[in-house]
Amino acid sequence: MDTTAIVGCFRNRSILITGSTGYLGKLLVEKMLRVQPEVRKLYLLVRAPDAAAAEQRIVDNDLFDVLREQHGADFQSVKNKIRPLAGDMSKENFGLGSSEIVHMSLQDVDAIVNSAATTNFYNRYDVALASNTTSVSHICEFAHKCPRLKMLLHVSTAYLTGYEVGLLPENLFQIGEARREGCHLDIEAEVQLMHKVKSQLRMSSSDDKLEKKTMKDLGLERAKHFGWQNTYVFTKAMGEMFLGHLGQDLPVVIVRPSIVTSTIKDPMPGWIDGLTRGLDTIIVGYNYQKLPCFVVDDDAFIHAIPGDMVINAMMVAMATHWGKPAHVLYNVSSPLHASVVLESMYSSFRTNPRTRANGRIIKNKRIPMFKKFADFRAYMILRYKLPLELLHSVNVLLGGVFDQYYRKAHKGYNSLMLLAKLYAPFSLFKGCFDNTNLKKLSMAMATSCENDDASSLFHLDTSCINWSSYLINIHIPAVLEFANASTQEKKAGRS
Template identity: 30%
Template sequence: MELESVLHFLENKTILVTGATGFLAKVFVEKILRCQPNIKKLYLLLRATDTESVSHRLHHEVFGKKLFKIQRDKWGEKFSSFLSEKVVAVAGDVSLHNFGIKDQILIEEMLEEIDIIVHSAATTRLDERFDVAMDTNTMGAYNAINFAKMCHKIEFFLQVSTAYVCGEAKGQIPEKPFLMGQTLKSSSELDINLEKQLIKKKLSELQSQNANQETITSIMKEFGTIRANLHGWPNTYVFTKAMGEMVVTNMKGNIPLIITRPTVIIGTLSEPFPGWIEDVRTIDYVFVEYFKGAITSFVGNPKITADLGSRLKRIMNMYRPYLHFEGIFDDKNTEKLRMAIKGVGSVERKFNLDPKSIDWKEYLVNVHFPGLLKYSMQPKM
């Protein structure tokens, strides 16, 4: 594909996006529909059990968001018909074979039509229950790549991972795929099937003890952290995402695979408009507590970390690996892509990949913080 024809490449393509209600997936969907409205179709997989509930989630949790304001203004009364023509909401669950889709005719249509799969579905809680995180982040990747292998004309599979699958590494961190069973500790051996068996055994023990849901949740969260730490990862989220990478890399066969590893995800820079964000994310927890007056100062070395009041102890402990993170991510692949599109007018403008073009102080003070207040905090304050 020539870079001058990125939009031409997307024209008349059919794309499946999993985790369509997630922040990153919504931004992706908005960008695609705005930049290339002549795509053939978007299948959006949402966790739901039937047509009615998936339709409700699609309109309220995706296209009902302010993120799509530019699109609604552009299309006016025709926006609904535009969506009905281009978008198919699919009720399913990534933790299940064929995503648990019950309509066999729909499955056959998807397998016949899909050109690209963007697998974005994930649970991003750092301390998620081990069973939940395994089902979504690891087995979800397994089911997604299996589905891709059945698609008749699949062109590539994109796995959305996280940069922090590297754990707490220091120095330069290379862009290398995980090998199946690879761990971050030389003293441990990782077997994904064994981890699944341990989860099953732990749940059975808890059920035999008639443990209530609160107790089960608490113990399964702790169990995930223990298993992650054993193999060198700081939390359940990055552990299960790393295993998800192993699965798709090992099972992809002849399918071209892209693994993207975003770092901290915060609000939009400029598109479709500045500052849009949803909910309170990652380090924004600290900023929100400051805005609310729960904390009034930051004490410590500004070049290293932040030392905060006791009520934030749990949050700070959770994010400690990232506040103290000393790694430097190798981004040669992104830099090669940036250089390839440099000077290619419309492509460079529409798909800006240059972080050096961002005035970070200007962005934080005049874009991100106001956006955080406007889109994430006001309804709750």
Template identity: 40%
Template sequence: MFGGWHRYDVSLGINTMGVKHVVNFAKRCSKLKVLVHVSTAYVCGEKEGPIKETQYEMGETLNGVTGLDIDAEVNLAQSKLGELSAMGSSPKEISMAMKDLGLSRARKYGWPNTYVFTKAMGEMLVGQLKGDLPVAISRPTIVISTYEEPFPGWIEGVRTIDSVLVGYGKGKVTCFLCDPKGIIDMIPADMVVNSIIAAMVANAGRYGRPLKEAIYQVGSSLENPIRYCQVEEFMNRHFSKHPWINKEGKAVIVGKIKLLSSMASFQRHMALRYLLWFKGLEVANAALCNFFQGTCVDMNRKIDFMMRLIEIYRPYLFFQGVFDNMNTDKLRASVRENGSTSDENIFNFDPKSIDWDYYFREIHLVGLVKYVFK
């Protein structure tokens, strides 16, 4: 979910036009029983309070600005790409310009980043093109390591909150920007998969079913919420008891992470911790005939990159929405009613069954260390 800083042309190609091609292909498959489109719960943008499992209509925007046209967006991205190529821009310059274009287009219509904007347009195309095809949309929140299947703690790569957990365990992250009492909506990967399987069964062969009845938000904020301050406590207890052993064979001792509850407090922290030191380095570099030039350039790039990421992810760090799951709850009920007790256990996607304390300390963090830490 939080891959917001992406090239606009690439995101449009995958998250928007890719959906169009899949739906059109599916409509030509005479024996197809159901198509499940995996989106993200965060197509809602920065909405607060209860967030319903509602359908996006073609051209709908989050801020009411009119004029959103998917074909025009694709043409704009291709035109910009051609313009940059004609100017002889480097691959790095092209990549940065396309990322900035995506961010500006998303924000024009009320979405906080390119990823969720292009995902929302993908949903619009599903609704417009599906016809009578049986279609369901899955909207998971932040997907984390598996709870049970294929085994507890399985994970590939580092995403969203996991980058903070990894950095903390390695002793590299000492502070984090968030609302300590804010809810972070997470759901284990196997529960997402189980919900998709259940959605396939529930919607197979249901031609002409309204899409609004088959949109499933899969998360935990409504029925089993977990807060940032709890995550901080879990990771501190885990890594204090089980410190990571680095490549030199030394245990990395961690302390309490500092939670910064506002952008102002984050900016103050950055100024005191890094920017003043950086300014001093620049003065020394000038006095010593650019002796520290390489260090200055590298530090400036890292600070700029971090500030850009914080700005992109800020809406989620202080997210105040709670994802309603009425359709998903009905889906769970259908598994109970139409299957056996073993089916309900095998295809579990009930967030109420998660013990967050146990999950983080005995499953998720153990899995991160085993499969992600290098």
């Protein structure tokens, strides 16, 4: 399939997109409008008080600068292709009721792209279930009401494989399938358990903080019980199960990206709308020297993919399987040696060091990295926990003179330990995602690493990524710029 055929697939089509205010959602909306301005409508489901507020959340950012420049005064006509829907995908019928716009969209929709999710590893179980699991049942219900539907694309995550090692094939989940041997996963029972625990909490206490922590701990506990790393991947896995079970007669494509990084090229290098967990945490922590140590096996592989390549895969897969009644899965990922990440980070900071107000260079020390969580925990206990306990004893003897310092240090210790526990399964990951289906798509596109003409508009060949160059020249500067801007916004908000 060539570029013309892919772009032509979306001409005069109406597409419903969930998660359009998220990173991938924004990229998809921008690219769809840029490469196919003759798309009929993009219905964007947005959690907002009204349609006007929904539209503002989507297009009022620099991602659309290329589009603005491309169309000039006619940008408004392209913008008119967007039809925001203020709703909530965690509710039946997306909380849209039975309005005229709902009826119109049902009759009009040719494709649905579900890119909405809560990606917090340690989120409340009730929130994660609603956003990542039961919402899929609402999407399937909605899809069955769309007479013109030719495609349902669902964005998931490659890390649904749990703690498995070796080559991880592109296999679809079966309903009830757990990652832990001997376990059967009953999704409805999990939803009932969540409601039961929540109800019991509210009957015995009105403490919102207690409810929040209990819900967070419950999600992590249930995830590990069934063999998943955290609440996010666990609830996304259950969402896929719902999709396979309730949408078995729908034309479905599932795209599973690994760690999604900043754009490598399209529409501009280094565009980012948030920091990736794990990879960017290390980069930012090292920059500000606030990460004293971490758990990373520099002999292992981190699996990542630039955001624009995920969008390419999504659009090419949609066009390839348009109207075909089958379920197809794509792992969208590229193995990145952890040592390349670390050395690129050190090289970047040597070349562009931080400076003080007086112009003096701030020298960053290398962060101790541990290949085993047990070694990391032992180091943390000896280096930080024991001195903290000593400080606590002294503080008690002195009548609490160090209370504020102790609480801050203790909170920092607990936060780093939690961070390491959540990220260790990924930084010590021993699996490798099979991306055979993605390679087939790439080969069908007949592009090359040197090709820079129109046919590279949907470039998919991950082997062309020069990770060291990309990290040093594009991604790390983008991460630091975003982190600095976020810090300045927070300071401005407090002042």
